[in-house]
Amino acid sequence: MKEKHLNNIMLESSCKITDEICLPDTKLPRVVIIGGGFAGLALVEKLKNKNVQVIIFDKNNFHQFQPLFYQVATSALEPDSIVFPFRKQINGYKNVLFRLAEVQEIHPSSNVITTNKGKVHYDYLVMATGTITNFFGMDKVESHSLGMKDIRDSLNIRHMMLQNLEQAAITCDDKERDALTNFVIVGGGPAGVEMAGALAEFCKYILPKDYPEYPSSIMNIYLIEAGDELLNTMSDKASSKTLKYLEGLKVNVQLNEAVSNYDGNEVTTNSGKTILAKNLIWTAGVKGQFPKGVDKKHVVKGNRIKTDSNLKVEGYKNIFAIGDIAALISKDTPNGHPQVAQAAIQQGKYLGDSILSIIENKSVKPFKYKDKGSLATVGKRKAVADLGKLKFAGYFAWLLWSIVHLMSISGFRNKLMVGFNWVVSYFSYEKSNRLIIRNFNPKSSIKNREK
Template identity: 85%
Template structure:
């Protein structure tokens, strides 16, 4: 099959000046991948040097290592140590191309995608677009809080935290200081738990040195969870150990609570509790994101795309979905597979092998997920691990978590940087990246929102 998008010569390939994105001529099938997360990159690695033309689209020019976003947010790591340029990743892959563009629409009937830079024809399309933060329709919460689904979110959290701590050192208003130094994290999954643990260690070891103006006890950290346990996808042992570790770090965990409103200064829960805080980090839910053009009847709960056992989007023969966006629903997985990196990587690798068989008219076996276990850390030297029948916690779980994450980071330089930072932190608890590079301003509805002064008369602070 020949794909030809061009007529002009550019760098040895032909190209035409139209509304189409310039791509080299090819006599092999074109596989277009939208999204360079864990699943998209795993697929690229499987298809490199094969008899296909691979075109990777992403709105960023780098891959992000999401499991360590919380460490960037709490000044433990710099952002460039957990991001890796796509072009460096695919250097030497002669059949793989990267294009920086945002895909806006899919036209399945004509096998075309439309981006903000032009259009591209595909023979096979793979959606690996991942998820975004789900605020469940609460506009006030979305306007005033921060999610943690992008490296920019992590930097915004860092700058918000440092700016508010500096502001707290200036103000003489006790309630204003409370609001500026209180942190609320919503969601008791791995992201919320790890963020709470990192913030608690910042409060315990960094705050007294950097801000001698006031005691570390002024910084309160609340973790709000809608059900009665943390890390609900892990074992009861992992949940109970995590709760103990957080309590040891003075994190205030509120179970069976959910946020109903947030105005930028006061958190209100459904039970009527209020918490004075100008720092709210939302990790309570995600929803799928993908370009328009897919029939809505194939979209299921969580805005995910329903796939068959071969990861084909229901209703289409040459469009696939992998990673967090894919919902492979069966008797064993009624809600689809977990939205974690392990699933995404396995799906990307499986689809790479399977696409080549489909192209060559060979038989393909259904995708089967092999659960290799779950890990979560709660501060330094404390973690929980569920590895099949083996469930343990403490130092060795933390050591395993560190090794697995270090080896999973793209690029030798990045691994070296992260490893060095972790080694320094291991012995000193030092976080050397406490820099406010730019002022944080929350933007919404074309306006920039700056934290407002707390009205003493209207806000009641309760912690029960």
């Protein structure tokens, strides 16, 4: 016992000597990547097994496939089919390490980052921290609604939806039942459109089977968009076709309307309209998130970090930003590149080659984004596609969307799970994951979002 106590004292004292995170000693340049999203992992793939030491920091121990969050939220997929452990991802990469920690501050003068677990020195630092939901300063709306930027958000939406539907079957109050079964989605971009379509199919095919106590017509879905069209980053054809699809699914689309207030029971718009609803899902905007230490003069609209043509953060020699957080402002891209997966992946691949060139004292060409097109689905056999000059909609657009997303998911097992669920759903419209694993508590979900 005495020896064990002595060992504990020695361990404590050794922990107090240094607050650095333990990493293997190396003479190679150290590249620290903050964030394991599409951009961060694309960069890792380029640097794997090269003459650099790569450290990935993330507050989660898994990569999240964000394009399918809405399917988890509407019970079509289980969360473990669209997340993938970082350690499994980098298995076999001899020069890549993962550390579970949240980076709190950057110290550019000393080339050090501070995390909630300790400090780490870097030679090159890459911020790929992504975005969070932007409620545009509407605190009351934020406190009563749910975003969809994290797998936990998707589960919260699923649990909220199922709990409210169960409560609607219990209550004898018609007004309360209406509020419990009305769903409001704010934002007419891809996430909002896909969420509205999935909810509409749930209402049409699942509700009558699971809840024969009341007609499916009791569940109303509203999609509120502040602009005059849906999918405003896509073509007019895609926008009008999407509107037609949603209206065919009986989604109440309200254009040129913006939410001005929400108290958890009633939605108010800027024109004075009110909608009774206990379910509000916010997909209307995002803003960048990154650690302290970046000079505010380099932060632009949307809380994004301004970079030069080589994705280097302005004012710093060895700090870079990629993905949704980066804003490469130029004549061709006055608002930066689109905050989509393909832009993040291209930036990650480009920066991998660039860092290796910099280390070898070679010249670096500026980043050039190649738009490979846009896809959005509105439900089974219904999707829109803009591929350069080729613009089409319907079954083939949906098939293309399905193939692209299935191939983009990390892990063979995940591909298999998602593909199997989609095949079953294709023939039966069945959503087998209608489980309330834990009670949804709005207050606790808000606290978690603030952390």
